[in-house]
Amino acid sequence: MSINVQFFASLRELIGKQQATLPYSDGSIVSMVWKDASNGKTMPDNTLCAINMEYVKPDATVHDGDEVAFFPPVTGG
């Protein structure tokens, strides 16, 4: 019963870690995962969220075993 959390780029630096493992709580949503994993830091406005490699909104429901990722606007290409 756990969730794998990933931070990338400037958010990795903001949070001070690349990865965290959180216990899974029933009914959890993405923004709650951020709060738990970031020690209560405010989520920057333009933060992008993904569950299992697909973009989601911060109010998306998280399921046991999910990989939840947070990152800033992308700048590839």
Added chain:
Amino acid sequence: MSINVQFFASLRELIGKQQATLPYSDGSIVSMVWKDASNGKTMPDNTLCAINMEYVKPDATVHDGDEVAFFPPVTGG
């Protein structure tokens, strides 16, 4: 005092020649050049005309020494 006339592609075959030299007549326009160079054949509807490598309309004025060209719609590329 002459005009160099060129025919390309299907018009070359229609007229039966690639090139003709006509005497220059004052006030001549492109459609008159066609008539003289083609022995009075009707100009096909979609014929393109050029004077000195620039597209013109059939009523464009021809000057002494000009190269006048006639050809069908282009199919390059």
Added chain:
Amino acid sequence: MPAILLDKIFNPWDEIQRYQTEHLRGGQYGATASFTGTMRDFNIKETVTHMTLEHYPDMTQHYLDKLCKDCTEQFELDDCLIIHRFGDIRPGEPIVLTVAWSGHRAQAFDACRHMMEELKSNAPFWKKEVTDKGERWVHNDQHHNKE
């Protein structure tokens, strides 16, 4: 920004590479858009052995030179390149290449496409199919290559 008329087969990727190496500086351009039109073997009746591409040499060169010059100005390109075949062309062979080098991707894409559209509408080239029974002119509504 040259326009090159060629009566032989060419390799578009080698040509882009060579032109880039000889005429552009490595970090100068950020965006390179290219288009290659190739003769398909598809949709062509089996008896067609090749195509012959007639052109009006002076006017074709003049038209393509002007197209390169105008595109470079209009789209603020670093450089551009057009290569177009004439003479005999066999299925699978490249017919045309347009390339645009720019600082910005929108301009590179727009210029590359504009060169192709203008060229197909106005450059004095005429395709003729050659079959074992004879020859016939290709019309605009036929689709033997990239169109």
Added chain:
Amino acid sequence: MPAILLDKIFNPWDEIQRYQTEHLRGGQYGATASFTGTMRDFNIKETVTHMTLEHYPDMTQHYLDKLCKDCTEQFELDDCLIIHRFGDIRPGEPIVLTVAWSGHRAQAFDACRHMMEELKSNAPFWKKEVTDKGERWVHNDQHHNKE
């Protein structure tokens, strides 16, 4: 229709050529559109020695694979190819390549551009400039490469 993530310099023209030779038949496609994005040395303060491109390996691969698949269907392509760098990139080096092979030029152009626009908007990559004084993240409003 592969999407390839690479941590080394690549030559876009060689890659197109190799992919074409290995995966496409000569007379099959009539239209090939390509886009190459290169790191410019322009607009970059002199102290910037290179860029580091971070990505989210599984999601980036997943996103680009899906983009290739969707484009091939949406634009009815014969094939397509995306190559994208990650890791350290120096000025003048290619960052990204998108290629679309189609029977028709409109589809090839549209697909090639669509791949670039989607990729720039959504593919999880983040650029960081490395200078002799330290590092800084690139923001969307900065123009260090093809944008």
